[in-house]
Amino acid sequence: MSEHDSIARVLAGWRANxxxxxxxxxxxxxxxxxLRTKIGAELERVFASHGLTGPGFAVLAxxxxxxxxxxSQKRLMAELDLTAGxxxxxxxxxxxxxxxxxxxxxxxxxxxxxxxxxxxxAAFEACAPEHLANARNLLAGITEQQREQLSHLLGLLLxxxxxx
Numbered sequence: 001m002s003e004h005d006s007i008a009r010v011l012a013g014w015r016a017n018x019x020x021x022x023x024x025x026x027x028x029x030x031x032x033x034x035l036r037t038k039i040g041a042e043l044e045r046v047f048a049s050h051g052l053t054g055p056g057f058a059v060l061a062x063x064x065x066x067x068x069x070x071x072s073q074k075r076l077m078a079e080l081d082l083t084a085g086x087x088x089x090x091x092x093x094x095x096x097x098x099x100x101x102x103x104x105x106x107x108x109x110x111x112x113x114x115x116x117x118x119x120x121x122a123a124f125e126a127c128a129p130e131h132l133a134n135a136r137n138l139l140a141g142i143t144e145q146q147r148e149q150l151s152h153l154l155g156l157l158l159x160x161x162x163x164x
Contacts, residue, residue: 007031039138046134050127051097055090057131060099060124065118070113072105099123 007030014023018127040054046055062079071079077087091114094100099120103109116124139147 006033042134042138043131046128046131049130050123052123052127053093056094056097056099057124057127059087059094059114060116061128063100063114064121064124068116068121070103070115072111072113072126074108074111076114078151080156081101089144 007027010030011023012028014021042156044054048052052060062076063069066075067077073084073087073091074099076082076091077084081088082090089098091102094114095102097119098117100114102112104113105113123135141148
C-alpha cells in the first residue's frame with residue numbers, strides 16, 4: 001500500500017480513530033473513485049478539445065470498432081451496457097452535432113440504425129490518437145508490467161460484478 005497518497009491518509013485516520021471498523025476494502029474502492037475523478041477530467045479535456053464528450057466519443061468509437069457500418073440502437077445499448085433512454089440521449093446529441101444519422105432499421109420496424117457521418121468519422125479520427133496518447137500519459141506512473149497486472153486484476157473485478 002502506498003503511504004503517500006490521499007487515501008492512505010484516510011485509512012490511517014480511520015485506523016487511528018475507529019480501529020473497530022474494517023476499512024481495508026476502501027483501500028481499493030476509494031482509490032478507484034478518486035482515480036475516476038482525476039482521470040475522467042483529463043479524458044474529458046481531450047474530448048472537449050475536439051468538440052466531443054466522453055459518452056459521445058464512446059458511441060463513435062463503438063461504431064468504428066465494430067466495422068464502421070450502421071449499428072442498431074439495441075446493439076449500441078448492449079455494447080455500451082446502457083439503457084435505451086441513455087443511448088437515445090447520446091444519439092440525439094450526436095445527431096444534433098451532425099456526427100451520426102439515424103435511419104429506420106429494416107430488420108426492426110420500431111428500431112433505428114445509427115450511422116457515422118463524414119463529420120463523425122473525421123471527429124473520431126482526429127480525437128482517437130490524442131485520446132490514446134493521453135491515456136498512455138495518465139498511466140505513466142506505473143510500468144508496463146504493472147499496467148498489465150492492474151488491467152488483469154481490474155478485469156477480474158469487473159467480470160465478478162458483471163455476472164447476472
